[in-house]
Amino acid sequence: MNIATILATKGDKVVTVRADQTIREALGVLAQHNIGALVVVDGSMRPIGVLSERDVVRAAAKNEAVFPLLVSQLMTRDLVLGDPGDDLGAVGQTMVQRRIRHLPVVVAGKLVGIVSIGDVVKAQRDQYQGEVDTLQTIVMERGT
């Protein structure tokens, strides 16, 4: 199983924000879509950063006046980008190890989707559950 498997069910619905938008605007977008992170893109949909709710919380703990700041001031620039062909086993491992919750997925540099650690865990769980179900069915039907 690979990232394309997840994107096939989530589609290309990925919520983006520009680096020159304010944190107030970005929080509005997060709340509106009930999500935890936004991909920051340039004018040609190339991801240049990720702004997560944690980035904002971390800044707000030190500075009450986060609202007028720009996305570019708080976003994470050290990006790990995924490819639709990436194996979910490796992706999960890397996300856990590097504490990444959201992975932008690109094809030829352009953003095509985003997967969260929750998506990866769910896909793997469904896979294992499916294998167990298949084996159980085989064993049970042979017994009857």
Place this chain on the structure above:
Amino acid sequence: MAVGTAERPLRVAVVGAGPAGFYVAEHLLRRAEVVVDLDMFDRLPTPFGLVRLGVAPDHQKIKAVTAAFDKVAAHPRFRFFGGVELGKDVTVADLRAHYHQIVYTTGAQTDRRMGIPGEDLLGSHPATEFVAWYNGHPDYRDCQFDLSQERVAVVGVGNVAVDVARILCRTPSELAATDIAEHALEALRGSRVREVYLLGRRGAAQAAFTNPELKELGELEGADVAVAAHEVELDALSREALEKTGDRAGAKKVEILQSYARRAPEGKPRRLVLRFLVSPVAVLDNGAGAVGGIRLVRNRLVASATGTIQAQPTEQVEELPAGLVFRSVGYRGVPLPGVPFDDKWGVVLNEKGRVLDPNTKQPLLGEYTAGWIKRGPTGVIGTNKPDAAETATAMLEDAAAGQMLAPAEPDAAAAERLVTQRQPHYVDYADWLRLNDLEIARGRSRGGPRLKFTRVDEMLAALGNRARP
């Protein structure tokens, strides 16, 4: 009065009688709180989709899952309309006029292309066509494969590729003990294939086949398995990945392959060669417009940003002579007439099984999907169970909230009249059970578990050719 009671059942149409369709049906019919009338349609007269027509004939144990589907079909509110095709015999509009909810579970019916020159030369086929042919799919009954060729290349190392290679290597007596289609058995009896190559893009540790399947390749009666030792050496990247993820099955897979590399040939009539770290770049013309070979580029392994081990082409190129090529680089869904389809991912775009309007990305009222057409071609048969449960849950939530179609004729008898009028030769589940018994009886005379009917006419004739009034 609410929908979902004995007086006004929730009427559901399931399009596609494969595992996904049956699992959705199972989830809906076993709920005590809602009464569901469920009609399952399939374009073929026979149910079970890829369990009948995809799963290899020498893997009968996996087909035992159909006993669970028979139990679903025995529910008094389940009906089967086999041989009724969406877009031909009935339309989405017809279904909307008779059902509160429609579920598309049509799977992934075509293959992905390699996208290389020569792919369409005579003798180059999708592996899925060969699979459908040996499994007796009526649409592929008359396919021709040139089994007079001595060498065959199968591109891919997934389950389908391994099935194709194994069937090509089986002896006629091994095959006769399966439920392989008679026309395929006859053709394979005359096969002159001596060597079958399985070609993997990445290394041994990344091959998609499972260990039981790999072991099976080493136990073939009529074929020696061969692996080049240098192609299954564990490279540093793969070793690190196996250790990090604690992937014992992956480590075992490499061990088995290395043991094959040490094997001396036993002089069996056929040879099955597993190759790794090669990608086809062209299918070669033999000078007469047919396949003469395949050009391969050797790959090295590199790790991507996420730690995925990928194949990267080198400068080294080789040519492998072969007279027949099967590509098995994945299945792909096909659009259904009148149903939104996402061409990029090859699926019906959905949210938890609710079909999305491609423009607004909002759920379409009363339309759902499950299985491979919902999530893409991944996982084993059982993977469709949690997948179908998610869809069924969304359906019941929507029904409870009154979010459903408002059919003009929400009536089981009216739906049956419609189907009878459009396709008087439809096959119901009782008919199928008769066909099933006949096939099993025919199989007994061949010494196998089943001998399939492979033409729709044959099936209808066996059922007495009666049109419904």
